Amino acid sequence: MVYLNNAATSYPKPMCVRETLVRTIDAPPSGQYRSAGISDAGDIMGECRKRLGAILGIRDENRIFFSSGSTESLNMLFGGLGIPPEQIITTVTEHNSVLRPLFNRTGGAPVLLPCDAEGFVSPAVFEAEARKGAARAAVLNHCSNVTGTVQDTAEFGRIARKYGLVFVLDVSQSAGCLSVKADEWGVDALAFTGHKSLLGIQGTGGFFVREGVPFTPVMFGGTGRDSRVIVYGSESKGLSDIHAPSASDGYEYEVGTQNMPGITALNEAAGFLLSKGIEQIIAEEKALTEYCTARLSKIEGIRLIGQGNHAHSPVISFQSDILPPADLAYVLQNSFGIVTRAGLHCAPLIHKYIGSGEQGTVRVSFSLFNTKEDIDALAAALEEFS
Amino acid sequence: MRIIGKRKSLETCTEAGWDAFDLLTEAPLTDEDIICLRAVEGSFLYLRKLKKPFFKIENHNYIVKGVQGDSFFRFAVHRDHADEVDRLAEMFR
Numbered sequence: 001m002v003y004l005n006n007a008a009t010s011y012p013k014p015m016c017v018r019e020t021l022v023r024t025i026d027a028p029p030s031g032q033y034r035s036a037g038i039s040d041a042g043d044i045m046g047e048c049r050k051r052l053g054a055i056l057g058i059r060d061e062n063r064i065f066f067s068s069g070s071t072e073s074l075n076m077l078f079g080g081l082g083i084p085p086e087q088i089i090t091t092v093t094e095h096n097s098v099l100r101p102l103f104n105r106t107g108g109a110p111v112l113l114p115c116d117a118e119g120f121v122s123p124a125v126f127e128a129e130a131r132k133g134a135a136r137a138a139v140l141n142h143c144s145n146v147t148g149t150v151q152d153t154a155e156f157g158r159i160a161r162k163y164g165l166v167f168v169l170d171v172s173q174s175a176g177c178l179s180v181k182a183d184e185w186g187v188d189a190l191a192f193t194g195h196k197s198l199l200g201i202q203g204t205g206g207f208f209v210r211e212g213v214p215f216t217p218v219m220f221g222g223t224g225r226d227s228r229v230i231v232y233g234s235e236s237k238g239l240s241d242i243h244a245p246s247a248s249d250g251y252e253y254e255v256g257t258q259n260m261p262g263i264t265a266l267n268e269a270a271g272f273l274l275s276k277g278i279e280q281i282i283a284e285e286k287a288l289t290e291y292c293t294a295r296l297s298k299i300e301g302i303r304l305i306g307q308g309n310h311a312h313s314p315v316i317s318f319q320s321d322i323l324p325p326a327d328l329a330y331v332l333q334n335s336f337g338i339v340t341r342a343g344l345h346c347a348p349l350i351h352k353y354i355g356s357g358e359q360g361t362v363r364v365s366f367s368l369f370n371t372k373e374d375i376d377a378l379a380a381a382l383e384e385f386s
Numbered sequence: 387m388r389i390i391g392k393r394k395s396l397e398t399c400t401e402a403g404w405d406a407f408d409l410l411t412e413a414p415l416t417d418e419d420i421i422c423l424r425a426v427e428g429s430f431l432y433l434r435k436l437k438k439p440f441f442k443i444e445n446h447n448y449i450v451k452g453v454q455g456d457s458f459f460r461f462a463v464h465r466d467h468a469d470e471v472d473r474l475a476e477m478f479r
Contacts, residue, residue: 322433327442327451330460334453335438384436 147306
């Protein structure tokens, strides 16, 4: 099998991640602040936060909180920030993990910025919208999961700061395979997932909220700490001896039993990435992407979608003159053993702008475990159609 | 060709509001089997020159597609016409 669907979930995982996961499941369980001296899981979480902070460009890693992934993180962010959708600027390049929470919250619709045929959103258009003064937040997809196009995030951050907007960045597709500099870019909140280029497993991820950004927990429950406290905030609700005056301590954002096997695996994966070096990974995956672009662009009847001069993640979308995307992906998988993804990729709005229509695209996406031989196999398969 | 069962496809067409099933055949699909499937109503596409030839039959309500040599073919159907999958399976039972 040739696996070219890493933008959905990366495969395979580094051997050390697998071994750590198995070892964690085999060991007696523990949870943050709840262990009975078996092991200190808090150290794993702390180490994982530190490593993620290094990957995401966040110095205050204690403001990184774990969740089940980007979708949960974004829902928690939008709920916790409490900004009505109509006061939020976002883009047509967003994934449904952004669009659906925003469009289904009480209130109006968010403002949608268009993109060009490559999937690039103009910072000038963003500034023109921000200048109107109606918005309080901006939500940006760092790079498109359809075209791979990387946005000018630093410029978005500058504009957001200039107009006093809370800047939320979705790095689901970029964390681990692109340079992310949350602090430098002025990111106020960020969502990430663990199972894509961070090389962790499904059901892991998290979010970051900068200290000082007004943010209310969306979920409440047991944390293993200060168990007598039931009521947070200024109102005691008749429980004066068991309420805390402030909900600002970070641990309230991680409630219930945490996914320790997943977080331990994510910690190992983050360590693997840092040890290899993000810049090295970027270089290797960029070489694969460029090689694939060059190969596919020479095949008659294959049309690359969203290619151009902007920076790209290791993702390529294309269409064929012979078969619609769903059928081409079916043939690639069942005739050639090549796993891709076809369709809208849960990003329904971008296709009108990049010219891929209602059927979407076939998408191939790479990890550092792919090789040029994988791409040669894809090219050879597609050449059979020309 | 004889259909011996069906299973819900792991790779559905849910983005478009369709469901997909894999219809299991008692033996790998041959060229003859695929030609036989032309009896199913709809436009017929057969890419015979591929190493593992691909076929597709499409009408407004469903899509049938598969690859020669596999012991299944896919049946994608709009939810409003979900009963069509059993009708087709019955034709080749």
